[in-house]
Amino acid sequence: MKVTQLDCLCLILLHLLHTSGSERFEVLGPTDSIVAVAGDDIILPCYLKPNISAEDMTVDWLNLDFLDERVFRYQNHRIIRDDQIPYYRGRTSLFEEELWRGNTSLKLTRVQGTDEGHYKCLIQSKSWYDDFTVQVLVKAVGSKPVVSIEGHREGGMGLLCESEGWHPDPELVWLDSKGVHLSARTLETHRDFKGFYRVKQHVIVQETDTNHFTCRVQQKRINEKMETEIHLPSELFDPTPWRMAFIVLCCLGAIIGIGLSLAIYCICYKKDDLTEQRDDLKKDNNDITRKLDDHNGKLEILTSQLDFVNTNWSPDFETIRTHAVDVTLDPDTAHRNLILSDDGKQVRHGELNQVLSDNRKRYKNWSGVLGNVGFSRKFYYEVKVEGKTEWTLGVVRRSINRNERSRPIPYKGYWTVELKDGKYTAHADSPLTLLLREKPLKVGVFVDYEKGQVSFYNVEARSHIYSFTRSKFSKKLYPFFNPGGSDSISLVVCPVDATD
Incomplete structure (x- = not known):
């Protein structure tokens, strides 16, 4: 049988079509939401069609309510935990023995309220990928009132x-x-x-x-x-019994008071020298109490300022300023009430909501805006706050939830200091009121990424305000700004001049 060149070409095309089609697959899962009872274990179904092996593929489970933050990753035949959302650690797993038949379902143990949301199952091979999204609703019945x-x-x-x-x-x-x-x-x-x-x-x-x-x-x-x-x-x-009890107590108090007064009068009348000594002791006691209160006030101020800047290994202020970076505000993250300057260096609070494009990066319930660049190294920037009665400054993880308004603490991905109602507050796990000797006109923010430290400085006074220490960073940190709503003065990102 004679084989022509046309026959060879057809065979080659059929082979190419077969090999390219064999890499394609669909990712499937349930069409209804999964209702989970708090404390139980649940399975988020996900599988390949056709049922080909996923052992050599990358399997990603993402929480879409956290800007596609990773819940679980399987890649190169092992589990990757480097950038997993912290509170999913130790609670997620795949059925690895089922991967050969295309089963990529996720098991989530000890369900809690923060697990509610939309989850994406994303499967990638060398030449193809597909995904599926499933919603998880959490149900928890509370305690008897x-x-x-x-x-x-x-x-x-x-x-x-x-x-x-x-x-x-x-x-x-x-x-x-x-x-x-x-x-x-x-x-x-x-x-x-x-x-x-x-x-x-x-x-x-x-x-x-x-x-x-x-x-x-x-x-x-x-x-x-x-x-x-x-x-x-x-x-x-009936308030009568209460009133009678109050009257009786008042009468007893009056009798006791009269008796004590008579006793003191007799003592004073008979022993003038004891009276003089008592007055002297009372005066000395008042002097000691006043001095003690003064020392306690000074001690409270010193204690609130005492942190890593007092240790031998902390850098001085001028060294910190050599790590200055150029910060520009990202308009895509700004709340609708915020007004940004054209150069992206100033932000203030406006009275009306602006008509802006809706996107998942924009703050919805809090008047915040981020810098347009994140950093995973040492960096420093300065912000002019002169004349303002309210502001919040610091750094955040990009993955923070911008749809809720909760206290900005490190657990939520915020490291910030705030001025509000005349008080300066560091938003640690428990709010810490800062007693500052001078009101800062310009605030410097410094991050030592490797040491897990975020520090705030009064630039003009060259003095330290507060430091968050012993934090653990795994992703880039972005400058954060909130001009508050009590005044119309702008927060201004200033260039760092080593000579000022």
Whole structure:
């Protein structure tokens, strides 16, 4: 049989089509959301179609609510943990024995409130990739409400109701014996580091025919509620016993006071020399107390400033300024209320929301803006704050959640110092009030990336303000600016002049 050149060409084309098509695959998963109960283990299904082996591929699981931050990575036949979101460490795994058949499902253990979100399963081979997204909803039923009596308040009886451990955040209502809602104060909601919510609310109740009151905590999305009923005896609403007790105490106090006065008078009358000595001792005691208070105030100031700059290995201020970088504000991250200068060096708070493009990088609930360049080395920049009554400065991880307004602490990816209501505060894990001798007109921010230190300086006074130490950085840090909303003066990024 004679083979022509045309036959050879057709065979070659068929082979190329077969080999190119064999690399292609689809990534599939569930179409419905996965509802997880807090504390349980869940599986996020993901698999290849056709069921080819994923052992030589890269498997990435990403949390899209954290700007595509990595939850888990499998690559080159091993697990990569370098840039994994910290609170997923030790809680995620693949079924490695199932990779040969295309099963890339993720197991997530000990589910907590912060796990709620959208997860992307991204599979990459040498010549092809595909992905699939699944939503995880977290359900947690909190504790039975605890009701406590606060005493007489504004002509009634004050009650407090508290409950914790909920997800999503619940609502709290007070009811009378007939199930009618009572008017209460504003609901207080707090979220812990695992993402669970604690709620509490105060109410003032008046005496009724039954004096039965109910605190109900409910979450409609998960169709769960918990409630506690309390009965108040009528005697509690009658202030007469309280007044009688107060009068009796006042009378006893008056009698004791008169007796002490007479005793002192007799002693003073009979022993003038003791009186003179007592007055001298009292004067000396006042002098000592005043000096002690003065020393304690000075000690508090010194203690608030004492950190790594007092150690032998810390660099001096002029050495720090040699690490100056050029910082320009990134308009794509700016909140709609912020107005940036054309050169990107100034930012102030405006009164109206601007019509700006919507993107995932922009701050939604906090008046913040980032620098357009991140750094993973030593760097320093200066910001003019003269005349401002409110500002927040520092550095952040780019992965911070810009849709929520929570306290900017290192755990959330913020290292910042703030001026507000006349007080300077370092946002450590617990807020630290800073006692500054001089009000800074220009603030310097220095980062020693390798040593995990973020420091703040009063540039004109050449003095140290505060330092965050012993932090662990794994990604680039970006300058952060919040001009506040109490004035219209701009924060100005200044060039660093070694001679000023």
